[in-house]
Amino acid sequence: MTYRFRDLLALEPLSADELTFILDQSQPFQEIQRHPLKKLATLRGKTVVLAFFENSTRTRLSFGTAASRLGADTMNLQAEASSLKKGETLLDTANNLNAMKPDCFVMRHSSSGAADFVARHLEIPVVNAGDGTHEHPSQGLLDALTIRDRKGTLKNLNVTILGDISHSRVARSNIHLLGKFGCRFTLCGPAMWVPRELEKIGPPGTPIRCVYRVEEALEDADVIIVLRVQTERLHEPSLAQNDYILLYQLNAERMRLAKKDALILHPGPINRGIEITPEVADGPRSAVLEQVTNGVSVRMAILYLLMVGATEGTHPALEVKGETKPKESAHASD
Amino acid sequence: MRLVEKSQLMSAAEIDRTLQRLAHQIVEKSGGTRHLALIGIRRRGVPLAQRIAQAMRGIDGVEVPVGTLDITLYRDDLSTVAPQAVLQSSHISFPVDSLDLVLVDDVLYTGRTVRAAMNGLFDLGRPKRVSLCVLIDRGHREMPIEAQYVGRDIQTSDTEIIEVRLREIDNEERVILVDRVES
Amino acid sequence: MLLIKNGRVLDPASKTDAPRDILLDGERIAKIAPTGKISLANGAEVFDAAGLIVAPGFIDMHVHLREPGQENSETIETGTLAAARGGFTAVCCMPNTKPVNDNASITRFIADRAKAHGHVRVWPIGAASVGSKGEAIAEIGAMRDAGIVAVSDDGKPIATAKLARQIMDYCRTLELPVIEHAEDVSLAAGAVMREGIASTRLGLPGMPAAAESVCVARDVQLAELTGARLHIAHLSAKASLDQVRYAKQNGLRVSCEVTPHHFTLIDEDVTYDSRYKMNPPLAARADREALWQGLADGTVDAIATDHAPHEPALKDVEFDKSPFGILGFETALGLALEQLVHSGKLSLMRMVELFTTGPARVLGKERKLAVSEPADITIFSLDRAWTYNVKESASKSRNSPFDGKSFKGGPAATIVAGKIVYRA
Numbered sequence: 001m002t003y004r005f006r007d008l009l010a011l012e013p014l015s016a017d018e019l020t021f022i023l024d025q026s027q028p029f030q031e032i033q034r035h036p037l038k039k040l041a042t043l044r045g046k047t048v049v050l051a052f053f054e055n056s057t058r059t060r061l062s063f064g065t066a067a068s069r070l071g072a073d074t075m076n077l078q079a080e081a082s083s084l085k086k087g088e089t090l091l092d093t094a095n096n097l098n099a100m101k102p103d104c105f106v107m108r109h110s111s112s113g114a115a116d117f118v119a120r121h122l123e124i125p126v127v128n129a130g131d132g133t134h135e136h137p138s139q140g141l142l143d144a145l146t147i148r149d150r151k152g153t154l155k156n157l158n159v160t161i162l163g164d165i166s167h168s169r170v171a172r173s174n175i176h177l178l179g180k181f182g183c184r185f186t187l188c189g190p191a192m193w194v195p196r197e198l199e200k201i202g203p204p205g206t207p208i209r210c211v212y213r214v215e216e217a218l219e220d221a222d223v224i225i226v227l228r229v230q231t232e233r234l235h236e237p238s239l240a241q242n243d244y245i246l247l248y249q250l251n252a253e254r255m256r257l258a259k260k261d262a263l264i265l266h267p268g269p270i271n272r273g274i275e276i277t278p279e280v281a282d283g284p285r286s287a288v289l290e291q292v293t294n295g296v297s298v299r300m301a302i303l304y305l306l307m308v309g310a311t312e313g314t315h316p317a318l319e320v321k322g323e324t325k326p327k328e329s330a331h332a333s334d
Numbered sequence: 335m336r337l338v339e340k341s342q343l344m345s346a347a348e349i350d351r352t353l354q355r356l357a358h359q360i361v362e363k364s365g366g367t368r369h370l371a372l373i374g375i376r377r378r379g380v381p382l383a384q385r386i387a388q389a390m391r392g393i394d395g396v397e398v399p400v401g402t403l404d405i406t407l408y409r410d411d412l413s414t415v416a417p418q419a420v421l422q423s424s425h426i427s428f429p430v431d432s433l434d435l436v437l438v439d440d441v442l443y444t445g446r447t448v449r450a451a452m453n454g455l456f457d458l459g460r461p462k463r464v465s466l467c468v469l470i471d472r473g474h475r476e477m478p479i480e481a482q483y484v485g486r487d488i489q490t491s492d493t494e495i496i497e498v499r500l501r502e503i504d505n506e507e508r509v510i511l512v513d514r515v516e517s
Numbered sequence: 518m519l520l521i522k523n524g525r526v527l528d529p530a531s532k533t534d535a536p537r538d539i540l541l542d543g544e545r546i547a548k549i550a551p552t553g554k555i556s557l558a559n560g561a562e563v564f565d566a567a568g569l570i571v572a573p574g575f576i577d578m579h580v581h582l583r584e585p586g587q588e589n590s591e592t593i594e595t596g597t598l599a600a601a602r603g604g605f606t607a608v609c610c611m612p613n614t615k616p617v618n619d620n621a622s623i624t625r626f627i628a629d630r631a632k633a634h635g636h637v638r639v640w641p642i643g644a645a646s647v648g649s650k651g652e653a654i655a656e657i658g659a660m661r662d663a664g665i666v667a668v669s670d671d672g673k674p675i676a677t678a679k680l681a682r683q684i685m686d687y688c689r690t691l692e693l694p695v696i697e698h699a700e701d702v703s704l705a706a707g708a709v710m711r712e713g714i715a716s717t718r719l720g721l722p723g724m725p726a727a728a729e730s731v732c733v734a735r736d737v738q739l740a741e742l743t744g745a746r747l748h749i750a751h752l753s754a755k756a757s758l759d760q761v762r763y764a765k766q767n768g769l770r771v772s773c774e775v776t777p778h779h780f781t782l783i784d785e786d787v788t789y790d791s792r793y794k795m796n797p798p799l800a801a802r803a804d805r806e807a808l809w810q811g812l813a814d815g816t817v818d819a820i821a822t823d824h825a826p827h828e829p830a831l832k833d834v835e836f837d838k839s840p841f842g843i844l845g846f847e848t849a850l851g852l853a854l855e856q857l858v859h860s861g862k863l864s865l866m867r868m869v870e871l872f873t874t875g876p877a878r879v880l881g882k883e884r885k886l887a888v889s890e891p892a893d894i895t896i897f898s899l900d901r902a903w904t905y906n907v908k909e910s911a912s913k914s915r916n917s918p919f920d921g922k923s924f925k926g927g928p929a930a931t932i933v934a935g936k937i938v939y940r941a
Contacts, residue, residue, distance in 0.1 A: 001420065002420070012718075025420070025421050027421075027423050028404060028406075028407070028421040028422065028423050028424060029421075031423065031424055031425075032407075032457075035457050035458055036457070036458065036459055037456070037457040037458070038457070039457070040407050040408070040457075041408070041453070042407045042408070042409075070407075089830075089833075089834055090834060090835055090838075091833055091834065109835070111835035111836060111837045111838065112719055112720035112721050112789070112836065112837065113719065113720075113721070113788075113789025113835065113836045113837075114835045116788075116789045117789055117834075117835055117836070131720070132720050132721075132837070133720035133721075133722075134719060134720030134721075135720070166717065169720060172718075172720060195717060197712075197713060197714045197716075197717040198717055200714045200717075201714060201717055201718045301421075304407075304421070308419070
């Protein structure tokens with residue numbers, strides 16, 4: 001099997017087999033993280049753009065580390081320093097960075113669909129490192145890798161997601177990925193953040209229910225994904241923080257309702273004492289630091305799959321309407 | 335282009351005898367098995383390394399650690415000509431520092447695979463010594479690399495291919511010479 | 518003299534659907550008679566309309582020509598040429614130009630430019646409030662005398678219920694319709710498409726249908742209070758249509774229009790391509806069904822395109838940063854035929870009514886094929902196969918989601934004041 005798209009814009013269009021393939025290809029890189037020398041020369045001479053139009057520390061460092069461990073060089077664009085502040089359009093910025101002849105374009109942007117938009121204009125692979133409230137594919141993959149490592153499988157798990165689901169690109173990527181493996185979802189948070197429409201966004205037939213009592217959401221959960229309460233979303237009507245803590249915070253007492261071996265994930269950065277208590281975030285059921293380690297492995301696999309074997313001229317002409325473009329099939333040499 | 339089988343180079347029994355001999359040679363030359371470890375290069379070096387380790391157990395009664403190494407990430411042609419290769423896992427569960435490592439592969443040809451494997455090994459630590467053991471050496475080197483332990487030297491032309499077939503992977507056990515024929 | 522012969526004449530005003538020849542003399546219709554009955558005067562030009570429909574000139578009562586102020590996106594010249602190519606003989610241009618058409622001098626400027634460079638008739642719509650800012654009432658009386666046919670703060674609703682009430686009161690006495698862009702701006706704040714499963718999936722901020730219908734409800738009640746003529750622009754939601762239906766049943770002077778994109782596309786069609794972004798946004802499947810019903814049963818008065826050109830640089834951005842609006846002229850008739858007539862939802866006569874007598878009635882005008890009426894005629898085909906290529910559009914802009922779409926039937930010729938301004 002090979003990865004058949006030129007870009008990684010979303011997990012929604014990928015099949016269970018394709019997702020499994022990416023996770024499998026992440027495993028050799030998990031081993032690399034344990035090596036005393038972690039530097040490969042696999043992508044030597046290649047350049048990866050890290051265009052973070054929206055602030056991010058963790059994801060940018062993770063992609064940067066992944067690129068560097070594969071031997072690639074990186075070009076960094078950060079929101080504060082970017083010429084967007086000077087009124088340049090996204091397209092102009094992307095075209096200018098592309099004129100420096102990089103081999104891959106990793107981008108985060110506050111607009112949903114921004115990576116899709118850039119991919120329609122660039123010929124090099126585009127990796128979506130988070131677009132608005134749409135998707136965060138590498139986060140979805142690293143969550144799945146962490147779950148698979150801990151649970152031994154991704155099949156038929158009860159997955160509970162807590163927080164502001166409607167504005168979460170992480171939740172969407174989780175649903176699109178885990179839904180393809182038969183997982184059942186319980187989405188929980190204040191009603192303004194958990195609209196009923198969410199029940200219909202998963203892969204066909206995926207059981208998704210929205211509940212508004214955290215106790216109901218935790219019952220029988222195999223995996224609990226706690227989202228960051230986005231205090232920076234100022235345009236949204238804010239909920240009183242005390243109300244959120246009172247009604248939805250994941251604490252030790254509430255954790256008793258989940259399965260004994262329930263796994264806790266958090267995409268970070270954690271607001272300790274708000275969406276989750278420190279004792280739960282740091283407890284044995286929490287996998288938050290494994291997520292971070294796996295993030296580097298998954299991103300190495302993504303860069304490997306998009307950049308290796310993709311020589312010039314193998315990209316088919318751009319297609320319309322934001323569909324991801326199939327890459328010419330390349331056969332494994334083994 | 336068609337592939338035509340020209341001749342059988344080794345039978346199952348010959349492969350087995352050869353591996354036994356190689357095991358003895360390695361143990362002898364290494365002065366025992368105490369600091370020895372085998373690293374099978376994926377894919378067919380892996381079962382070969384395991385069988386050599388098994389043979390060593392017969393000689394010394396000692397379990398020689400066996401690791402496996404996938405060299406895909408260390409190849410020198412990945413970013414230019416090669417199509418995307420599927421990665422396999424490497425498993426080297428012991429620290430390689432100060433060990434006497436023997437890389438095991440089926441066929442030694444250009445030497446590029448071994449070059450890649452050594453890069454991989456040195457990312458893991460600083461072994462005391464690295465030597466190379468192959469079932470077949472067919473010549474045509476493109477690197478200054480030689481094997482210390484060779485099952486059999488075979489003269490080949492560069493249109494020919496040597497196929498090592500092992501029961502663990504191929505459901506049969508023999509070594510054959512195949513030729514590329516214009517069709 | 519121009520003789521249109523061998524055509525099938527469809528005239529909603531007189532309920533005519535028959536083979537007729539029409540003779541135009543100068544800017545007026547001179548004669549209408551059964552096929553072959555008009556003897557050719559010397560030197561008369563002949564248009565052979567065999568196999569074609571001959572209808573009164575189409576009116577598009579909701580368009581943006583962008584002049585003055587945004588001539589990179591459109592001008593009166595390019596916009597009216599695109600209108601002619603779409604079969605329209607008259608267009609009503611919204612006042613949200615730069616500066617806003619909120620006084621008689623701008624109105625006269627537009628009328629003069631149209632006279633000099635326009636390919637079809639241009640009937641300006643004046644702003645309801647000064648600068649469309651929703652504070653003071655614009656000089657509507659002066660603009661009426663300069664030629665406006667209605668008032669509107671299009672692009673946004675009349676800001677407050679109180680001002681809307683005052684403008685309705687005033688316009689009732691001036692005999693002008695008030696055209697409302699119905700939107701509750703607080704419900705719609707930040708939204709770039711209709712709220713629903715599609716917006717949730719795409720992660721794009723959505724506005725509920727209520728963002729429109731809440732404002733329609735407000736205005737219908739104010740129309741009842743004032744007795745004014747109220748016209749709801751680009752109506753997209755079932756709940757809004759229900760309000761209009763209620764108003765009509767209660768004898769209020771309330772009308773509405775629907776755009777071709779709203780009766781063709783729905784929110785599920787939206788991708789991150791900004792050519793799917795317009796306001797009101799593409800609605801839900803159930804809304805489209807309701808619009809089909811309203812178009813058929815008479816609740817809807819007009820098809821209007823809301824032709825909203827934006828130069829490529831403005832649209833080639835992130836979806837949420839793109840301005841709202843798409844081109845409408847050149848695809849309107851093709852879409853109406855495909856979606857409404859060929860599919861059997863509407864009779865051909867009803868469709869023609871929605872492009873002619875329907876909007877004319879809203880604007881207080883007449884539209885019919887009769888002797889001494891203006892020689893404005895739209896001739897179209899029911900079956901000519903053609904493909905829309907936006908690169909060849911007469912518009913200065915390219916923002917159409919229908920680029921590359923194939924159609925069955927469309928404009929064959931557009932005649933304004935006796936002159937053929939477009940011929941396929």
